[in-house]
Amino acid sequence: MERSQMEETDVLVIGSGIAGLSAALYSAMGGVKVTLATAVHLFSGSTFFPGTWGFGLVGPESEEDEEEFIKTILSLGKGVALPSLVRTFVEKVNGSVDELEAMGLTLLKPSSEKEGEKEYIPCFDHKHRRWRGLTKKNLLEVMPGLLAKHGVTIRPFHKALELTKDNERISGAFFIKEGKELVHIRAKAVILATGGLSGLYKYRLTTDDVTGTGVGMALRAGAKTVNLEFLQKMIGFVTPGPKTVHNEKTFEASNFYTGSGEDLLKKRLPEGISKEEVLKLRALHGPFSTETDSKYLDLALHEELQESGQKGVLLRYDAEKVKAQGEFVKTYFDWLKEEKGVSMDEDIHVAPYMHASNGGLLIDEKARTSLEGLYAAGECTGGMHGADRVGGLSTANGIVFGKIAG
CATH class of the missing domain: 3.50.50.60 (FAD/NAD(P)-binding domain)
Structure with missing residues (x-):
């Protein structure tokens, strides 16, 4: 030196x-x-x-x-x-x-x-x-x-x-x-x-x-x-577009699947809690929180990844539900396509990431x-x-x- x-x-x-x-x-x-x-x-x-x-x-x-x-x-x-x-x-x-x-x-x-x-x-x-x-x-x-x-x-x-x-x-x-x-x-x-x-x-x-x-x-x-x-933990893309933030406003248009093609939430949610309600609550915030039943999405992702050994869980967007959402969501998908080359029509794999303090x-x-x-x-x-x-x-x-x- x-x-x-x-x-x-x-x-x-x-x-x-x-x-x-x-x-x-x-x-x-x-x-x-x-x-x-x-x-x-x-x-x-x-x-x-x-x-x-x-x-x-x-x-x-x-x-x-x-x-x-x-x-x-x-x-x-x-x-x-x-x-x-x-x-x-x-x-x-x-x-x-x-x-x-x-x-x-x-x-x-x-x-x-x-x-x-x-x-x-x-x-x-x-x-x-x-x-x-x-x-x-x-x-x-x-x-x-x-x-x-x-x-x-x-x-x-x-x-x-x-x-x-x-x-x-x-x-x-x-x-x-x-x-x-x-x-x-x-x-x-x-x-x-x-x-x-x-x-x-x-x-x-x-x-x-x-x-x-x-x-x-x-x-x-x-x-x-x-x-x-x-600390704040968020869900992000593994592939394509690694380390891209999954925008929370799109959760209600998001479907998650296990490696065998099963609906992740329907497989892993506790009895009496609906997939639709969990996604609706999860759309209210980007980071994980234990405060509401939204937590069951993040827990399901974590459990699936631990058991499967995979790096990411499959996400597919519902295009019709995406189109029904507003200006903010359109801005996100326009950016996603332009900057990351990722379309909402693709198979995307996601996982929990650490995000902020x-x-x-x-x-x-x-x-x-x-x-x-x-x-x-x-x-x-x-x-x-x-x-x-x-x-x-x-x-x-x-x-x-x-x-x-x-």
């Missing part, structure tokens, strides 16, 4: 998904010198995971809806979400998203005649919220120019190794640059935006650079965590960790979700607390 190099900056941001990008951008807009380091290329992490069309961003429909939304999040959190973080999140999400749009980021919106469709109700939620869609394409069109405009220094292929301290204050981090050179970047403040823990699992719906590095470094430095046990580093309303000089944002943090998470709040979390940290 080559000799250690050293550089200095005011703010060091580690991670270049939506949380890191927001943190770097808002730090730089404050007039300080910002360095954005990322383990691989710029624009990486779960924000740019190629196995989905993009990400929903949800917020309260109005100021009047804020209290109801806070109540819903805390209820889904099952007593382990932190009320102060939930309130900060809900009160700031719409304004934070609108600011990015004002900077030139194009966001998808439901067409006026379609915004009342049930497909726009977020996962685990019971009513419509304000919905916006964020795509990788739109981010890539706008973010490079914004980062350049505000003078953010980019350090790609810098794999973080360890945080450094001056006395008890975090003062930077060591990196391996391009796998061979040790680099020490000193900073007055460090913002971790390194993503969740799903990359630690063999079967995962994340990019390979999501490895829990930030959480691990912070723990070794003495930081506190919250809700690490709450609901917990992580403990932060306060100002995105401060328990360590002086260390901030964090995005999926490497926890407390604003709890046990189950409303769909569309993971990416929104990165935007809101990324901005606050910056």
Whole structure:
């Protein structure tokens, strides 16, 4: 390994998904010198995971809806979400998203005649919220120019190794640059935006650079965590289009079969529970949850794979039921065909995958960790979700607390 190099900056941001990008951008807009380091290329992490069309961003429909939304999040959190973080999140999400749009980021919106469709109700939620869609394409069109405009220094292929301290204050981090050179970047403040823990699992719906590095470094430095046990598991494609997310809004049009051609659910459901009801409930959320009878689909998939030794369970879509669904589902299948070359008419094999973290580093309303000089944002943090998470709040979390940290 080559000799250690050293550089200095005011703010060091580690991670270049939506949380890191927001943190770097808002730090730089404050007039300080910002360095954005990322383990691989710029624009990486779960924000740019190629196995989905993009990400929903949800917020309260109005100021009047804020209290109801806070109540819903805390209820889904099952007593382990932190009320102060939930309130900060809900009160700031719409304004934070609108600011990015004002900077030139194009966001998808439901067409006026379609915004009342049930497909726009977020996962685990019971009513419509304000919905916006964020795509990788739109981010890539706008973010490079914004980062350049505000003078953010980019350090790609810098794999973080360890945080450094001056006395008890975090003062930077060591990196391996391009796998061979040790680099020490000193900073007055460090913002971790390194993503969740799903990359630690063999079967995962994340990019390979999501490895829990930030959480691990912070723990070794003495930081506190919250809700690490709450992870999201989702169903994804094995073949064709490996690691593509199965869109939950299509569950009611999905049929699953055993290796011998039997209907999976009719074979494995407990007596008195119907296939139709399980699929209807499962269509309400992408991640697995134990809260309703929707759990029996995921359990049936797991049991079938364990007993058969196969890597995936056969899925066939009912084309007529797909056509009866709305604009949101059409957008998904159009993307699936264009980006993955997969048609709804094909035999698809699916399996459970690890997807995302609901917990992580403990932060306060100002995105401060328990360590002086260390901030964090995005999926490497926890407390604003709890046990189950409303769909569309993971990416929104990165935007809101990324901005606050910056």
